[in-house]
Amino acid sequence: MTAPAADRPGESDPxxxxxxxxxxxxxxxxxxLSDPAPVLASPLxxxxxxxxxxxDVHQLARFVTEHEVVEVIVGLPRTLADRHGPAxxxxxxxxxxxxxxxxPVPVRLAxxxxxxxxxxxxxxQRGVKGRKxxxxxxxxxxxEILQGWLDGRAAYLAREGRS
Numbered sequence: 110m111t112a113p114a115a116d117r118p119g120e121s122d123p124x125x126x127x128x129x130x131x132x133x134x135x136x137x138x139x140x141x142l143s144d145p146a147p148v149l150a151s152p153l154x155x156x157x158x159x160x161x162x163x164x165d166v167h168q169l170a171r172f173v174t175e176h177e178v179v180e181v182i183v184g185l186p187r188t189l190a191d192r193h194g195p196a197x198x199x200x201x202x203x204x205x206x207x208x209x210x211x212x213p214v215p216v217r218l219a220x221x222x223x224x225x226x227x228x229x230x231x232x233x234q235r236g237v238k239g240r241k242x243x244x245x246x247x248x249x250x251x252x253e254i255l256q257g258w259l260d261g262r263a264a265y266l267a268r269e270g271r272s
Contacts, residue, residue, distance in 0.1 A: 115220040125147065130219070179214065
């Protein structure tokens with residue numbers, strides 16, 4: 110089975126509107142939301158991961174409706190060697206569950222190598238450590254995933270003359 114590749118920001122773009130990003134972890138799911146422009150990513154919430162009843166996936170589907178989201182970006186945690194490990198398999202399966210619930214809103218996969226490490230470093234530099242950091246690091250990682258997607262989208266649209 111071939112591992113899915115990350116999607117490219119801007120390709121098959123749905124136009125203006127809010128984007129939602131998801132950082133899927135084994136215990137928590139970080140969620141970020143963009144402004145309607147979409148230019149800026151902001152933290153939204155950290156959800157408890159619920160593999161049994163998928164209450165977290167149902168909550169994400171509610172956010173998509175509530176915030177009129179036009180595109181969802183799920184972080185695809187590839188290894189530094191660009192391999193598809195167990196975490197990536199989990200993210201792909203999670204994206205599939207979410208996509209089935211929010212059709213026709215597209216769910217994209219975004220390369221998220223080192224976003225959690227980068228988010229944890231940024232939080233440490235701001236003095237957020239220990240339990241407080243664990244509570245928000247997934248949100249911060251989702252913000253990094255989403256901001257990278259938004260910046261990539263803007264660059265793509267500018268290159269295409271559609272900004």
